[in-house]
Amino acid sequence: MSNTKNPISGVSRRGFVQGAGLTFLLGSAGVTSITACSASVPMADPLDVNQWLSIGPDGMIEIVFPSTEMGQSSYSTLPQILAEELDADWDQVRIRQLNVDDRRFGNPLFGGVLYTAGSTGVQAYYEPMRRAGAQARDVLLQIAARELGVDKASLTTEPSAVVGADGTRLSYGDLARLGTDGVTVPDAVSVTLKDRAAFRIIGQDLPRRDVLAKSSGQAEYAIDVDVPGMLHATVLRAPVEDERPVRIDDADARAMPGVIDVVPLPDGVAVVADSLWAALGARGALNVKWSTDSPFRTSNSEDTLAEYSAAAENPDADAAVWAETGDAPNAIANAVQTFSQLYLTDYAYHAQIEPMAAVASVDADGQGAEVWAGTQTQSWTTHTVATTLNIPPENVRLNMKTMGGSFGRRTALVQNYVRDAVLCSKAVGRPVKVTWSREDDVKNGTFRPAAAQKVEAGLTEDGKLDGWYHRVATPTVIGFFNPIRWDAVRPNDVISMRGAESKFYGIKDFRADHVITERHARLAPYRGIGAAYTSFAAEAFMDELAEQAGRDPLDFRLDLVAENPRGRHLLEKVAEMSGWRMRGDRAMGLSFAGYSSSMAAGVAEIEVDDQGTIRVVNFWAAIDAGLIVSPDNSHNQVEGGIIFGISSALSEKIDIEKGEVVQNNFYDYTIARAGEIPPIEIYLADVDAPPVGIGEVGSPMVSGAIANAFYAARGKRLRHMPFTPDRVVQALQT
Amino acid sequence: MTKFTLNGEPVEVTNPREEMLLLVIRDTLKLKGTKYGCGAAQCGACTVHVDGVPMFSCQLSLDMVEGSEVTTIEGLSEDGSHPLQQAWVEEQVPQCGYCQSGQIMRAAALLNDLPNPTREEIASYMSTNLCRCGTYNRIFQAIERAAKEV
Numbered sequence: 001m002s003n004t005k006n007p008i009s010g011v012s013r014r015g016f017v018q019g020a021g022l023t024f025l026l027g028s029a030g031v032t033s034i035t036a037c038s039a040s041v042p043m044a045d046p047l048d049v050n051q052w053l054s055i056g057p058d059g060m061i062e063i064v065f066p067s068t069e070m071g072q073s074s075y076s077t078l079p080q081i082l083a084e085e086l087d088a089d090w091d092q093v094r095i096r097q098l099n100v101d102d103r104r105f106g107n108p109l110f111g112g113v114l115y116t117a118g119s120t121g122v123q124a125y126y127e128p129m130r131r132a133g134a135q136a137r138d139v140l141l142q143i144a145a146r147e148l149g150v151d152k153a154s155l156t157t158e159p160s161a162v163v164g165a166d167g168t169r170l171s172y173g174d175l176a177r178l179g180t181d182g183v184t185v186p187d188a189v190s191v192t193l194k195d196r197a198a199f200r201i202i203g204q205d206l207p208r209r210d211v212l213a214k215s216s217g218q219a220e221y222a223i224d225v226d227v228p229g230m231l232h233a234t235v236l237r238a239p240v241e242d243e244r245p246v247r248i249d250d251a252d253a254r255a256m257p258g259v260i261d262v263v264p265l266p267d268g269v270a271v272v273a274d275s276l277w278a279a280l281g282a283r284g285a286l287n288v289k290w291s292t293d294s295p296f297r298t299s300n301s302e303d304t305l306a307e308y309s310a311a312a313e314n315p316d317a318d319a320a321v322w323a324e325t326g327d328a329p330n331a332i333a334n335a336v337q338t339f340s341q342l343y344l345t346d347y348a349y350h351a352q353i354e355p356m357a358a359v360a361s362v363d364a365d366g367q368g369a370e371v372w373a374g375t376q377t378q379s380w381t382t383h384t385v386a387t388t389l390n391i392p393p394e395n396v397r398l399n400m401k402t403m404g405g406s407f408g409r410r411t412a413l414v415q416n417y418v419r420d421a422v423l424c425s426k427a428v429g430r431p432v433k434v435t436w437s438r439e440d441d442v443k444n445g446t447f448r449p450a451a452a453q454k455v456e457a458g459l460t461e462d463g464k465l466d467g468w469y470h471r472v473a474t475p476t477v478i479g480f481f482n483p484i485r486w487d488a489v490r491p492n493d494v495i496s497m498r499g500a501e502s503k504f505y506g507i508k509d510f511r512a513d514h515v516i517t518e519r520h521a522r523l524a525p526y527r528g529i530g531a532a533y534t535s536f537a538a539e540a541f542m543d544e545l546a547e548q549a550g551r552d553p554l555d556f557r558l559d560l561v562a563e564n565p566r567g568r569h570l571l572e573k574v575a576e577m578s579g580w581r582m583r584g585d586r587a588m589g590l591s592f593a594g595y596s597s598s599m600a601a602g603v604a605e606i607e608v609d610d611q612g613t614i615r616v617v618n619f620w621a622a623i624d625a626g627l628i629v630s631p632d633n634s635h636n637q638v639e640g641g642i643i644f645g646i647s648s649a650l651s652e653k654i655d656i657e658k659g660e661v662v663q664n665n666f667y668d669y670t671i672a673r674a675g676e677i678p679p680i681e682i683y684l685a686d687v688d689a690p691p692v693g694i695g696e697v698g699s700p701m702v703s704g705a706i707a708n709a710f711y712a713a714r715g716k717r718l719r720h721m722p723f724t725p726d727r728v729v730q731a732l733q734t
Numbered sequence: 735m736t737k738f739t740l741n742g743e744p745v746e747v748t749n750p751r752e753e754m755l756l757l758v759i760r761d762t763l764k765l766k767g768t769k770y771g772c773g774a775a776q777c778g779a780c781t782v783h784v785d786g787v788p789m790f791s792c793q794l795s796l797d798m799v800e801g802s803e804v805t806t807i808e809g810l811s812e813d814g815s816h817p818l819q820q821a822w823v824e825e826q827v828p829q830c831g832y833c834q835s836g837q838i839m840r841a842a843a844l845l846n847d848l849p850n851p852t853r854e855e856i857a858s859y860m861s862t863n864l865c866r867c868g869t870y871n872r873i874f875q876a877i878e879r880a881a882k883e884v
Contacts (some may be wrong), residue, residue, distance in 0.1 A: 030848075046762070070830055071829035071830030071831070071867045073827070073829065106864075139839050143774055154829070183792070207823070207826065209827070210831065211822070211823050211827070211828055211831075212814045212819075213831075214828035214830075214831025214834050215814055215819045215823055215828060215831075215834055215838065216807065216808075216810075216811065216813065216814035216819055216823035216834040217765075217766070217767015217806070217807035217808055217825065218766070218814075219767065220765065221769075221832060222875030223769075223770065224760075224766035225762065226761075226766075232761075275749075275753075275757070276757055276761055277749070277750065277753045277754060277757045277763055278762075310737050319820060325763075351866050352830070352864075352866055353771045353777060353779055353830070353832045353833050353864060353866050354769070354771070354830075354832045355770070355771075374757075397800055402830070402831070403830060403832075404769070404830050404831070404832025404833075405829075405830040405832060405866045405867060406830075407866070435770075437773060438771065438772040438773055438774065438776075439773075448753075498768065580827070585851060631825070632826055636826065636829060636872065637829070639868060639871060639872075640829055640866070640867045640868030640869065643870065644866075644868055665772055665773075665774045665776060666772050666774065666776035666777055667774060671864060671866060672868075672870075673864065674856075674857045674858075674859040674860040674861045674870045674873070674874075675857045675859040675860075677856055677857070677862075677868075677870045677871060679871070680871060684876070703766075726819075
């Protein structure tokens with residue numbers, strides 16, 4: 001662990017990457033070669049992809065990983081995409097974490113911000129990283145053609161070697177040493193890419209790079225970072241959002257052994273000590289008087305849900321149209337039969353097992369800082385540090401650490417745990433690690449918003465859908481966690497609304513509205529974002545409609561996918577896997593949802609006991625996420641997503657009373673345990689289409705499938721998620 | 735001064751005797767493989783063996799292990815060569831990985847008690863340890879694989 005201004009690893013060497021057009025070829029070949037090739041080879045356009053890799057004379061290939069890793073495994077998958085087109089020997093690839101807010105590597109699906117979210121990694125970087133690899137391969141072929149005096153077209157590549165027609169082999173390391181005189185970098189847009197049939201890496205199950213370290217306790221997370229001279233801090237946070245300390249009595253805390261300083265923060269008080277144990281103990285001895293004028297003091301989650309329900313039910317409530325085709329209100333008004341229902345969902349907590357932690361070391365002159373943190377964005381972490389210290393972003397030196405889960409938790413424009421580490425380090429003049437306890441993490445969580453949803457639809461004489469109108473009453477999430485982005489996208493909030501577009505169905509007269517309600521809690525993106533609740537309402541209601549129409553839930557849905565053959569295939573496939581047509585009186589429920597452009601059809605089979613406990617005993621899922629880059633990891637991601645969905649559907653709920661989060665820890669915010677997990681069977685469709693997301697597609701379908709299975713079991717509807725035993729008992733008694 | 739054995743080596747530390755064992759292991763003895771997750775005996779990320787018994791190290795004070803043998807994930811094998819760790823790699827179990835040291839320590843204790851556990855026994859025994867990424871079914875498969883190989 002270094003604490004220097006110019007780390008020798010990491011892509012923070014701006015001079016290095018910008019100074020020469022062909023660093024990808026000659027990263028280790030010395031200044032002379034780089035200068036020579038810069039002079040003799042024309043630079044590609046400014047979006048030139050050659051910042052992505054370097055090939056050393058020893059044949060080692062370093063590939064930049066532009067995202068951050070939280071368990072989704074793009075740390076392995078994204079470099080594999082580049083290695084495929086380069087035709088690299090994967091065993092000779094080193095992965096380099098991008099540790100700087102260098103927007104040349106930005107996520108194209110987030111306007112070039114370095115942002116790891118929304119299951120976008122593979123989808124966003126597939127093209128640019130393939131093209132970067134293909135460019136490099138072409139250059140290697142040109143060097144080989146020059147050296148051998150043959151036509152480039154007579155050469156082929158095998159992993160990390162160019163091979164001539166006569167069998168001559170030149171390794172990539174050798175070619176990197178030979179220099180690029182006379183070589184032209186091909187245009188990234190027109191460079192030839194491999195046919196899918198020629199893939200050696202994409203679609204294979206290469207072992208993930210971080211699995212051994214994560215199976216032997218050697219992977220280092222932010223909470224594990226230790227730098228010389230480092231102190232530990234814990235923060236006593238204001239009990240309610242927007243409150244601040246007005247009087248701090250820290251005499252007792254300061255008198256405790258090991259305590260170095262007590263640092264007032266905008267919304268809390270930090271204790272800095274020589275150990276975490278000492279800091280935790282002294283925090284308990286603080287006596288802080290808080291302000292009491294926050295409007296959030298009156299926030300109660302039950303009242304909030306009642307307020308949102310009224311908004312969803314009120315046809316005159318202001319609403320932003322989220323998606324519209326045809327004229328749904330008119331179609332429904334003129335339909336033979338019309339139906340509507342209200343669906344409720346509570347706040348939910350990310351429950352990542354690593355609580356918030358970050359280390360900061362602010363320079364003595366206050367004009368720069370080194371930070372070690374696990375976050376979903378190099379850009380906003382840099383922004384957090386730079387704005388906290390009022391320094392230029394170039395003076396922020398990041399070390400992005402692998403995260404102990406995140407699920408949307410570490411996405412905000414301003415990351416308060418990073419900010420606090422910076423403020424503490426600045427105050428005491430030494431590196432400081434801020435660690436949150438689990439209770440801190442729950443009480444100061446940023447949640448999936450509570451929502452009330454009214455869904456209304458019409459049916460034709462022969463029981464077909466005739467108009468669909470989905471109104472989602474929930475606050476803007478983006479408006480809270482990233483106000484800059486909200487200014488750009490308002491009033492379209494994909495975080496609040498995703499899924500409500502029901503785009504995998506062809507519904508002629510369709511409308512989804514966002515009734516943007518007042519915010520009464522801290523909010524954040526969450527695995528599945530809006531689809532975590534909009535797909536519950538949509539798929540539970542779809543089943544209610546099918547029943548009204550007197551149709552099997554599968555047939556009713558199949559009518560709506562006539563123009564979506566890939567979706568139809570998933571529904572038919574999951575029906576086959578689960579034995580849907582022969583289910584008899586088994587308690588099985590169907591759902592068809594997905595995430596962004598990825599589709600998922602799922603069937604849950606459940607058991608219900610008289611105490612109202614639902615147990616999922618089987619789950620089948622058919623997934624279409626386009627081309628699958630890493631099949632085994634995709635399976636792991638989908639299975640994890642399904643388990644996340646089961647957990648949210650059955651037990652996860654945050655309550656707020658007088659502005660304070662009621663729950664404390666995993667004993668009162670319960671997540672699924674090993675003994676509650678069913679066998680899960682997953683089918684990944686093999687399709688010839690670009691890759692889309694895999695990290696969240698497993699979750700949104702689950703709650704609808706369980707609610708529908710409950711109806712099959714007991715003939716009652718569950719319309720308030722989570723389906724806790726008290727709610728289940730209540731439903732059984734109605 | 736508290737003396738105990740850590741991964742086969744005698745150690746002496748001067749930390750307060752009431753300090754949480756987990757923090758002594760992580761911050762004083764610098765073995766970071768054992769994780770903090772909840773501090774409340776709920777998640778199992780801090781699981782270590784004390785005289786061969788799986789314990790939540792967040793629930794133990796330093797004085798409680800005076801004279802005991804404590805084993806952490808690093809003591810199971812630092813290079814990942816233990817059959818359970820090999821099985822974890824074969825089954826590609828971890829996602830974020832944060833809970834996996836605790837899972838593996840728990841699984842090691844299970845196989846000490848029950849060399850050939852059924853799937854139900856595994857699921858029940860492993861229910862002390864949370865995995866938010868949802869790798870449970872792979873954990874089961876890895877334990878079954880290791881059980882065959884031990």
